[in-house]
Amino acid sequence: MNDRASRPHRLRRTAPALALAFLMSGAPFAACGDSPAPAAAPSSGSRQEGFPVTVTNCGRTLHFDQAPSRIVSGWPTSTDLLAALGLTDRVVGQYNTGNGTAGSTYAEAVADIPVLSDAAPSRERLLAARPDLIWADGSYLFDGQQLPTIDELAAQGTQVMILSGFCTDDATRARVADVRTDLAALGQIFGVETRAQELTGQIDTRLAAVAAKVNATRPVPIAMISSFGGAIYTYEGVYSDIATRAGAINIYAGTLPAGQYYGELSKESLLQKNPGTLVYLLSGAETETAARTTLTETLSAVTAVRTGRVVFLPQWNSTNLAGVDGVETLAAALHP
Template sequence: MTACHPTSRPTSRPTTRPATRQLARWATPAAAVLLLSACTSTDTTTPTSSEVDGAEVTAGQVSVQNCGRTVTLDEPAQRVVSGWTTSTEVLLAVDEGDRLVGQYNSANGTPSEEYADALAEIPVLSAAALTREQLAAAQPDLIWADGEYLFDGSQLPTIDELASQGTQVLVLSGFCGDDATAATVEDVFTDLDAIGTLLGETSATEELADELRERLDAVETRVADQPETPLVFIADYDGVLYTYDGVYTDIAEKAGGHNLYAGELPPGQYYSEISREDVLSRDPGTIVLLTGPGADTEAAVAGLSELLPGVAAVSEGRVVTMPESDSTNLRVVDGVERLSQALHP
């Protein structure tokens, strides 16, 4: 079925997933029939077809593999809903912001200065998780989601249900399923390739990927002969400390550091609560303090001094602040660069 579109186009904190609640169905059977009648193409030309990764793709369609699924659109996406601030920035970076009809989770990310003004013009469907009603009002043909957790058939329709209604879901590749421990810096290239294909703009995303690769290569060259700096990632929430693994460990390694908690968190978890005593026993050379949107970094560092006065990194001023957003998409490369400069000035 060819989807109908209007003529216009558009904390690092361990977050508890929004409680699901039973909402109205995505569309009533009668509405579905009307939609099919209005949107089904009358073209009787027999299209040619080919296979992409084992799935048949008709000429004119665009298709990618994502989280073990084949995501196929009858034509490049024209109406996109973004589920993460850094994903929104990618579309702005390749000059495709006019395809954005909405964003959600907007309160959970800090826009970069480069894209802040343009991002503020994108309609906010929800500052947090999205509801069925908000999604239906936006009428997207593609949702670029931060994970699969919302598509449970209760909070939102399942991914398969949405596909049957003409809306496809692309998930950030490091956040497939419930386990984000396998996320890496390299995911940015997988995701750029996928979104470029689904937008029909692979030349723009390939050019951007080349620029990012050059920046990462430059960091690798600069820190190649430097000793690894032992460090820990910490977030402080009302005096409760958390540490991180997953993509943060990869960021550290590429920046010339070593995460002392790498591989030590409970299976399947990329964050975990830790005690002050445990941090003190490891006595890291550097602490990377992750900060959320609108955080007062000076106050955050001062608060850490009160919580961990016996840790050398704190008492000797080796605390590096890092925005939580520097962990996905374009911003993960920013994170590698900034951390490498802090560890090896």
């Protein structure tokens, strides 16, 4: 999801979707000796029904004596999912907002949530929000310098939950269905199991409908690309999963080094493979008009560009409910 690579090794944000969040995160470092501010005290001394709750996330055990009341969301699609669960009144901050926009269904619900940073938050702003739960897009920020470590935060009463597809910050492992794992955990943590199960059922129904539509079709060969700073990138991981589920095959799947979910492509490579269909992943605030201009100026000889066979898909349509949106959008474009 974290556009996951803002430093070359994981694409976030403007360039490769989950990659440039690193590069673009110019948040100041705080002194290592700063102590995390304690999370907000419980609003009531009484034990909530159904608690305590213990869940497993990315190999760690998270324990909750009561449902968190102050959440910080680290990815736009995560904020949308919290809204879908009816939890926006508990979200006290969000960051990485420059990596995507709220889905139309949830735009109004999340509009008033404070933005801590459009990239990575500073230690000061994060701790000032006094979260008792941070739902992060990866563990890369919690290094004890940019932000306190996960253990340091836990000692102060703040739990950190990581998007399950990015547990090891290895975005090649992420899949569309990871949202089911996170929904199950969130349902337990907040005591909203019924709503979480409803959403999971809707996801399964939507994906099954796409599968029924494309299963009898021949997979469409596609190249999934984006551009940033004059360079062209391709993607693996969840993007290849989206392609497969949508009745396509990513022609660059399996060509990147192990553990690398995006990589730069030469113009010569694209000309040689000459794909008949391109899926262009729009970064951050990049518009379709700007992307078309880029393609015309740099890849006009590629068949897909010459014939107008280009599908535009927001890069952030890859995690949580937006990943399902991405499957549906791509399938509709390739198999009308």
